[in-house]
Amino acid sequence: MTDTPKNATVWIEIPVTDMDKAMQFYExxxxxxxxxxxxGxxxxxxxQVEDxxxxxxxxxxPGKPAKDGEGPTIHLSAAGSVEDAMERVRAAGGTVISPPIEIPAGRFAYCKDLDGNSIGVFEARG
Structure with a gap:
């Protein structure tokens, strides 16, 4: 491949065992x-994305999540600060795994959803 793509990731799919509960959690x-x-x-x-x-x-x-520690980590944009998102993870029944981590693009924290999927909640540097 000689061309570098605009985005290395083009789509994500997160398997969940209860669609309604998972929608409530992620929203x-x-x-x-x-x-x-x-x-389909x-x-x-x-x-949803802007464009x-x-x-x-x-x-x-609807699918079978990977066993704990065996699946990929999906990082998601979250409204507000990373601390706000971490609190929403806890309130929605998920688990916060790490404190906020600074990177050049912003800050994130590792978490798990209701099915144990590994996610990151991300706050872009403003």
Whole structure:
């Protein structure tokens, strides 16, 4: 491949065991609505982005999450500060794994969702 892509990630899929509960969790944690879509072979809840032609998004789908510590970590934009997002993770029934971690692009914290999927809640540097 000679061309470098605009984004290394083009789509994410997060397996969940209870779509309704997972939608509530991710909407609470990110502070953003998900869009339910039942038109395909499987129901899904799609993360919304400002411009679908430019942004990288993904969805939740009914599936079997990886065993604890064996799946990928998906980092998600979250409204407000990373501390706000961490509190929303706890309030929604998830687990916060790390304190905020500083990186050049901003700050994030490792967490787990209701199914034990590894996620990061991310606050961009402003």
């Amino acid at each position: 609470a944690v990110t502070g953003l609505p998900l869009k339910r879509d039942d038109t 072979p499987n129901p899904m809840a799609i993360f 679908p032609a430019e942004g990288v998004a993904g969805h939740l789908y």
